[in-house]
Amino acid sequence: MRARSDPPQVSGETTRQRLIDAALQVFGEFGFEGASTRMLADKADANLAAIPYHFGSKEGLYCAAAQYIVDRMAQHTAPLLEQIEHALRNGPLPRNQALELMHNYTDTLVAILVGSSEADGWAAFIMREQLQPGAAFDVLYEGMMRRVGDAGAGLLASILKRSRSDPSINLRAIAILGQILVFRNCRQTALRSLGWKEFSVERLEQIQSLIREHVDLILAGAV
Amino acid sequence: MRARSDPPQVSGETTRQRLIDAALQVFGEFGFEGASTRMLADKADANLAAIPYHFGSKEGLYCAAAQYIVDRMAQHTAPLLEQIEHALRNGPLPRNQALELMHNYTDTLVAILVGSSEADGWAAFIMREQLQPGAAFDVLYEGMMRRVGDAGAGLLASILKRSRSDPSINLRAIAILGQILVFRNCRQTALRSLGWKEFSVERLEQIQSLIREHVDLILAGAV
DNA sequence: GTCTATAGTCGGATAGAC
DNA sequence: GTCTATCCGACTATAGAC
Structure with missing residues (x-):
């Protein structure tokens, strides 16, 4: 009692x-x-x-949840994004350093997006909001997605020595992100096609290493 | 009257x-x-x-819609998939032919998934079903996704001269599909980040050509 | 701040005429 | 096969005691 x-x-x-x-x-x-x-x-x-x-209402709770996701996600990605943003601020990067940051970027995103159990609930929340964008979409995009996308595109522009505003840079950044996101967005389909039941730590590392390899190949040859 | x-x-x-x-x-x-x-x-x-x-019920209508998507999608992809499946049946392919089929594969998927206005409604339907798989998910996976995934993985195995059952082949196939799917699954985010309002024909061609380039680079260097 | 009770609305499914 | 009318359960939000 x-x-x-x-x-x-x-x-x-x-x-x-x-x-x-x-x-x-x-x-x-x-x-x-x-x-x-x-x-x-x-x-x-x-x-x-x-x-x-x-x-206030059910919708108020929904928006509060979106804001919570943004805040927590910012905590997770802050060290990585600050490192990238700081490096990019000081002019063009040496290729090796930019590539290392890029690997760090994809590894971290795989770990957070695919591996984190916290992201299980979040991911579905975010994806549903993309299907039918409402007030919460702006909260998510401005508070989270934009900064992540900008960091990736900035690194890419630096490595490929192109203007940050070149649309092909943005397209490439999205395609690279797509290789990671597919394991989250199409998780059920991917798991079934692989014959896996879950993404274990060891399998996450397989994914991280595969993405790094693809990024290296794309960045070595892209024009 | x-x-x-x-x-x-x-x-x-x-x-x-x-x-x-x-x-x-x-x-x-x-x-x-x-x-x-x-x-x-x-x-x-x-x-x-x-x-x-x-x-019978609202749910019955929902499942009938899923079956309809599978049937229509099969019509759209039949020529491509039959071509690939037929080519793969006759043993290993010459590299050039396999690459050409792969380009055909990605171009077609971009056109259908990203460009087709018919896919606008379908995509959201399918994605929601992946978030919370129900009876309709099996209909979609077995009737559609599996065959598309298998064709891509088969081509990849042929080009990279690896066993079809090698898990790295499947992972790579998913990553390549991810580069296409991201433009559908994260359409709102992608459009906003590109500052575009829609994927026009000309922009679709940009995406197709980018994916082809990435596929070439990945397949030229992958181990 | 938290609770019970309830108002008022809208949901899916059905009955039965045509 | 199609229609109108209706049932009944579930929903969100509120009122007001504590």
């Missing part, structure tokens, strides 16, 4: 935070319409009325 | 077919839960009760 002054939460987290955690999972799995406020409240061990109280 | 014996449909299509057409669009845009039977019936210019009558 709890003492009178104890908060009624199950864990130490606030109801607000538990609702956001639940939202990441439940919206990710079922989508905005597929998720009901009852599911969300149950998963968070919170009361149904806590959603309109803390977030 | 229609004669007594005329069917009550607006167009020549049967109610059943109009419902499937509507389902492709509406489920694609809003997802299974996001789409209501009323939306579906309105879009198809059909009666609400026609859905349970023709398909």
